[in-house]
Amino acid sequence: MPHRNARLTVFGRRLLVERVCSGRPVAHVAAEMGISRATAHKWIRRWRAEGEAGLHDRSSRPHTTPHRTAASVETRVCDLRQSRKLGPARIGPILGLPASTVHRILTRHRLNRLAWLDRPTGTLIRRYERERPGELIHVDVKKLGRIPDGGGHKALGRQAGRATRNNMGFDYVHSAVDDHT
Known part of the structure; x- marks a missing residue:
């Protein structure tokens, strides 16, 4: 996923290729799009070698790691x-x-x-493992007191806040988390 200020997205690369294929010089198209000639040539070269797939982003992960620990x-x-x-x-x-x-x-x-790790044996501890999603669900209920217009006791003091708070009640937030691991 390109960053939000990227000059070329996949759509921009297609536009670059279309403009160059219509016969315009790469340097002119690059200047119009605000990119360097080298970058424009890179995307044109990839498009010619790989087609539409060459315009998409690639992973920056190396194919091999020659110095990886044995x-x-x-x-x-x-x-x-x-x-x-x-x-x-x-x-x-x-x-x-x-x-x-x-x-x-x-x-x-x-x-x-x-x-x-289990201290005596050194094996990795798996607390629990469920076969299917939905097999173990955690449900939590949070009770939230409603705050009256004009503020509660912190703004008005305990006695003044109590008078305006009559019949305010509570709101409850329910959350359910599926714990499939």
Whole structure:
């Protein structure tokens, strides 16, 4: 999703391509649209190579991560966390890794919170898990006192606020949260 002040959305890129395909120079179209020539050429090149799909936004996530921590090291980090209950600052020196890397590995494997582990066994605790949505619903009722016109006791004082508050009553807000995990 482009930011709200983006020069080119998908619609703007289509417009760019249409104007260039009608025979106008790329530099002129780029100047009209307030973008650089390089950006205009980039979108024209993508459109020629991929068609309509080339005008859509792409993920900025890299295809590969060549320097990612090896799976065997990640397994060792998880084992130390579950067996010894050590934190990133203690696991890092044991394995020769920075604490930030250890924390990232623990977060990836959902072991970053000691409270989520069973203390004696070190296994991940799942408090409950429901099969289908709607199987477990939390209902909460909140009671809200109505405030009269002119303010309540904070504005008028306890005695004055009491006189204007007769028969004001309460409003109730009901909320239901489906707890399918």
